[in-house]
Amino acid sequence: MPLHDVGYREWQGARLGPWSAAAAIATTGIRLAWTSRWLRRAVFLAWSPALFFAASFFAFEQAIDEGRIESLQERAARGRNLDGIGLLGTILADTLGRSEQPSSRPALSREAETAATRRLVWSRLLLAFMRAPQAVLLAVVVGLVAPTLISRDLRAKAWLVYFTRPVGRVHYIAGKLAVLATIVAAVTVLPALALWMAGVLVSPSVWVIAETWDLPLKVIAASIALAIPTVLLALAYSSLTAESRIASFAWFATWAACWIAHSSLVTADLAAATAPEAAAVADAADIDDDEWRPPPQRINWLARAAGLDTTIDRWSWVSPYHAIGVIQAWIFGVETRPQAVVPPAIALASVSVAAALVLAWRVAAPMRA
């Protein structure tokens, strides 16, 4: 008998409620997930785009501090795209170019004009940050973690560990969701909030906080909009199989296939819209139809992510990435047109509800066997 064996003793202490079980599932799940070297690498990698965007915040605030915003505005008004500062230049050109419409806006003081410009620029930078690099990185990170969360329990019959104890389906699913929500926070929310804080620190005055106080809330809301459908879909895939490889494949295949489908549809639309014009050009130049190519898109990926493409993407609901992007643009106030927002919102809500139903059904499946 071990020296420290005190025999069996009865437990006299209090017990916590069932949500403590959900917390235990979440903390243990996070700890187990973090043992993956690939996950650690992916999370650290997910912070690297923030450095690039932080440089943009710094360049913008520096321009304000040095009083160069008017000269930039003049260049924007002349149609210059301010290529010298990359994405920030594109955003500035768009933002300042739009602000050159006196009839549509009342005259503002210089400080008010600066504050309004700052809000627009910061919003678009944060939106571009969340839509372009972080959404893709999130898909990778969730694809590393989520497939194993439930399928591994099914494979190891670990569901008995949970459901022979006072743990309900709701608590189990909530615990697993919390694992992914934490990872979503680590990949999107925290870097975006750090970016906002960096903007505050490089700005001339701390009163910038008062001007942009709502942006952190919008970051959180946009992350929730990103997290709910992706996390539910990933867990639903995980619950459908005991082989995590199959769940991983399904997850990445969904993103890739939907992205390709969306690109194909948009390209087809673009070709259809420009075909008569191109045909006319081809006739005039006496060029064969075979040599015709659709005109190149002038707005790059990051700028599109920042909401600079004002055309309505009527196929956004086909792809989770693009649908989430539209909803995030709506949260940041960049996209307000109902015909652009409603279809992807309905698509994402449908996917979320379907995934939640599959999840609830599958989690209880072993007990029905």
Next chain:
Amino acid sequence: MTPAPVPVRLDGVVKRYGHRTVLDHVSGEVLPGITGLVGPNGAGKSTLVRAILGLVRLAAGRVLVEGHDPAREPHVVRRLVGVVPEDECAVPGLAAVETVRYAARLCGLPATEALRRAHEVLDWCDAGQERYRPVETLSVGMRQKVAFAAAIVHDPRLVILDEPTNGLDPIERRAMLGRLTTLAHDHGKTILLSTHVLPDVQAICDRVIVLAAGQVRLEGTLADLTRPVVPQLRLELDAAVDEVAARLTALGIPVTRTGSLSLQLPAQHAAGLDRVWRATREAGAVVRALEPVQERFEDVFLQALAAQPQEAPRAAS
């Protein structure tokens, strides 16, 4: 004073999977102490355990665990119960002590206390330093001990064990049975032991439920079930068995020789034991034992299985 509720009461429990009836009007009680749940493969033992935990929806009947219906109050019931499932199940990647601690936290113990209690219970289960190894790398016997520790870490009032001695060597098996006896008799736990190992049942169980084809074939205390239909006494001597047998027969007591030094006589002659003593003394023999004859539980079990399902279950009085 209100009497304590029966740990488990089964009342006409029916469970069907499609057209197959797995539990067919199962009624009975699991009382304090150790109750053995025995039956052949496919008898419905695991389904009955799931019904007690509220994991399956019943077609008819009712289960009550300390007065709580698991179908309506599954969380209340599962707080009262600790389960060692037949299937090996563990969260991959966790060490043994983390597994037990995790089980404690799932049952609502605070994090720090859960760790302390996990170590304490693993010490009691003699898990040694193996506790720091991942569960999937442990031997089968050690995994059984960890599963048992995880089942009792929250101090449940009812412990349900499905084949808990699988994979244990004879020493560990005896130790495991000893732990069950300690829990039942020293700590007042109710234990439901589902097993195929009949010697284990005979060694520690107070009561037995024999299940076959979804029906209860036998239920009662082990002593009652193994008592012969015609009560007999076994007389063990040190010598002169033939002479003692002759003298008893001459006194009108029919005896049967059952071994080189033992006789069996009807128990209704127990009132005239003084004649037995006298005959033995006169034959120059010494009585080593005089005890009621018990049937082997294995024989009782096989007889119960051989009986037709429509025959009324033999409930011990």
